[in-house]
Amino acid sequence: DTGVSQDPRHKITKRGQNVTFRCDPISEHNRLYWYRQTLGQGPEFLTYFQNEAQLEKSRLLSDRFSAERPKGSFSTLEIQRTEQGDSAMYLCASSPGGGAGGYTFGSGTRLTVV
């Protein structure tokens, strides 16, 4: 296993367009998390899944954001009608169910909305 993969690494989009990011977690990990990080801040929680079930979604997340993990393996994060404030690094992480160890993060997708 090569760790957590995210695609694409970078995305530039025009305001108002929809974007979708993909995360492939470590195959044995049943928990998957999405975070967003803006300059000078720590990563901010967006949502997380146990297998295919979305267990929690941040109240800070607008209805323009949606995430899925249809077969309990890879996950997608979609942002509709992007705004300039959506520009950030989007990080995905996975962990085993017990959560006793540290989480494994991907390298992130850098989104720039112009």
Add this chain to the structure above:
Amino acid sequence: ILNVEQSPQSLHVQEGDSTNFTCSFPSSNFYALHWYRWETAKSPEALFVMTLNGDEKKKGRISATLNTKEGYSYLYIKGSQPEDSATYLCAPPQAAGNKLTFGGGTRVLVKP
């Protein structure tokens, strides 16, 4: 929402010097504390997961201590090297496998 604070926000260290910085978190309902190192253009890397009051963990020249009663953890870098330059993040999970709440990070720059 947990309030997690890290200080200082940034640190310039001369190569060879030792340094330390702090993570503060709520002491009530403590479960664990994670430390991560995030180098530019790479993914955050887990350094330590600490659970017991008085815990001290070490990885090479980096070590961390934990005080759950007063709600703080220190991370130490001994004999800093340029490759230690990174942002160091702490995060308590609210329960096993649950979401992490990150502090703002301490950005360390080691100057040769």
